[in-house]
Amino acid sequence: MDEMVRQVQSWLNKTYDKYVAKGDFQTIPENGKTGWTTVYALTRALQIELGISPTADNFGPTTEKLFKPxxxxASDAKPTNINYILQGAFYCKGYSPxxxxxxxGGQTQIAVKxxxxxxxxxxxxxxxxxxxxxxxLDMSAFQTVSGGTYGIRTVQQNLNRDYSAWIGKLVxxxxxxxxxxNTSLIYALQKEEGMARTTAxxxxxxxxTTSLTNLIPTFASNKxxxxxxxxxLACNGLPINQFSGxxxxxxxNLVKRYxxxxxxxxxxxxxxxxxxxALLSSAxxxxxxxxxxxTSYVLNTDQIDTLWNAGYRYVGRYLTGNVIRGGVRVPKAMNPTEIAAILKKGLKIFPIYQDGGYEIPYFEVPFQGISDGYKAIDAAYNLGxxxxxxxxxxxxxDAYDYQITDxxxxYFQNLRAAFQQNQALRSYQIGVYGARNVCSRLKNAGLVDNVFVADMSTGFSGNLGFPMPDDWAFDQYFEMSIGTGNGKLDIDKVTYSxxxxxxSVVTPPPASDTPNSAAINRARLLKIRDVLYGNSSLAALVDDKVTFELELEKTNSRVISxxxxxxxxxxxxxxxxxDGGTTVSVKDGKVSASFEKELANWTGSLSTEEAGDTKKIIADLAAKVxxxxITVKWSPAKDFITVSITANIPEIEVxxxxxxxxxxxxSLIIDNKNKDLDSQWDAITSAVTDGALKTGGMAVFMFALYGVSVFGGGLLAPIALSLIAIGLLIKEFLEKSSTK
Known part of the structure; x- marks a missing residue:
């Protein structure tokens, strides 16, 4: 926490509290942490002082017009709110006024200089x-940050020196x-081209582009x-020693190298x-x-001729899926006839998988990478x-940096797991199609073997200001139509590296009614995912995209406390x-009638909420299985208690x-090796030894799991609720067992 930032936040809240009801100011946390919330509050405070209403978070044209230097x-000058705002902005920026x-005063002037x-x-x-x-009044830095270089900072400072007045902002x-x-470099180029500021x-x-073309003959003599x-050149990673003009x-030599x-x-x-x-615009x-x-077209021989005659020798085609064309859903997936015709003509193919990936929610689906990996391998194998x-x-x-991380x-870690599991079937390599930042980060992380850069999307933040990835394989840069008549199609132009x-050669496997291992494993994992994430109580315990990978035969651990x-x-x-435990059979998505009857009798002694939780977890599991x-097993030991819930699914359609x-x-493993639970341990083990968890014992057990004294602050609500529901399920199974 920065104490001076906290003082700024406190002053803002006290000074502008009367503007909250009107909506011109919002109370902010007084936590001493600089962030957009505080910067926005300073901006709105300045606008209030300038007489602007309603206020906004951005420093817009009206604020620019009304602000005076x-x-x-004087040495006896009185404090003003605008000077408070200025000094607050400096503290948030990391400067002391x-x-x-x-x-x-003098120290504030030094900070300005x-x-x-x-x-x-x-x-x-x-x-x-x-x-x-x-x-x-923004969050941009004016001192070198982690990963920053002296060369790039010099470029930025020189742009400010020579062009900031014309551009109207600082880089x-x-x-x-x-x-x-990147944008400031283009503005500077437009100024040197003689473009009017109102046009730039x-x-x-x-x-x-046209103006630059006209300047090329005299370019080398224009400093x-x-x-x-x-x-x-420097911004694109070329090692230039001096900016001489x-x-x-x-x-x-550097231009040649690029x-x-x-x-x-x-x-x-x-x-x-x-x-x-190319240095300033990705395409x-x-x-x-x-x-x-x-192309997304399933190519006929005329279209293949069109490509060949236009000089194309490599074509990217899709392994699966459909596309909307002319308002009609049509296949985009390759088929054996098309592949044979492409290869016969002499073109080579690079396969693409895309059954989604247009929006962020696609990558939020648990284990989507595992599913896509199996599906792509299955399709590639069957096509030979x-x-x-x-x-x-x-x-x-346009994935932002934090979205790439999160x-x-x-997603690509899961893809890698799927590919590793299927090496015995056929060992394929993983590539990515995406913006420069996506490609570079995945390649640097060792998660992809090759990259296909989406440079055509020049407005993507992942392309703007990012150099071309090293060892790129393909570079997509322009969308167009080509050919006539039956040979007409839409393509994206791609540079081949x-x-x-x-x-150039495919070998499809022999026809068989038995699916390949990738298809079988995908069906298994999709079903398991359906069971797992169709039950909110179980999902809350397991849903951790980094720690857990839905891989067959892999044991995954998640330490909750x-x-x-x-x-x-x-x-x-x-x-x-x-192997032990209490088992209840499931048929047609329901537990046996006898178990339902026992469950109804037992839940009559519970609260409405407890009964509902218990019935729901059983019903959800049964519906998905x-x-x-479904088997529940309770295994007490000296310093450990293990509770296991197992679901067998014998009929999964491939x-x-x-x-x-x-x-x-x-499995939930309750650990008392550090003697943290000594005060509850006897009651828990006694309840287990008796063969049943009575209501009182259940309460002790649940307190031991998620009580504040155990976890030093308690579990997050979803996990705590899940443990309660699962605990009630365990209690019911044990009650059922004790009445046999």
């Missing part, structure tokens, strides 16, 4: 201009190449343009419009030729794609009920002619 005051006094220096401004006069105040000077730096927009559109080129041997890396047609080191555009020159493409083929899985959205990486050679561990396992094998059995089986188990 702030300068050092010499105190939270409301007076613009230090900020001007960090921003790279030529004028460091200690005057707070509109552009400085606007930059203070963050954090040493990281991102959207703001920071996008590399047709006007910018300002060469500087922007050198800045752009001279098109020297070093610049020529042209070769991007597989451009001109690799002499001379600047071209396409080279400069680059979309008019350039390509030898690869991808050989071992070593890369299958590209689509992340067809969702995309776990040579990293992935594509597939020092005294409670959850073990989960999915298996292709059925568990023998004779459909046919099989195809209309083939069924398989699987089982899943969840």
């Amino acid at each position: 702030l300068t050092i005051g 010499g105190g939270f006094t409301g007076v613009f 230090m900020f001007q220096k960090d921003a790279g401004l030529a004028t460091q006069d200690g005057v707070v201009s509109t552009i400085i105040m606007k930059s203070l 963050p000077c954090d040493g990281l190449y991102g959207r703001d730096t 927009n920071g996008n590399f559109g047709p006007g910018t 300002a343009l060469v500087l922007l080129l050198q800045y752009s 001279v098109y020297d041997a070093e610049t020529t 042209q070769e890396f991007m597989k451009m047609s001109i690799t002499t080191g001379a600047i071209t419009m396409g080279t400069f555009k 680059g020159d979309t008019n350039r030729s390509a030898t690869a493409c991808d 794609f050989p071992a070593g083929t890369t299958i590209y899985f689509a992340v067809d959205l 969702l995309i990486i776990p 040579g990293v992935d050679k594509g597939v 020092p005294n409670l561990t959850v073990i989960f396992k999915a298996s292709a094998k059925l568990t023998d009920p004779a 459909v046919v099989g059995d 195809t209309d002619k083939y069924k398989t089986s699987a089982s899943m188990s969840i």
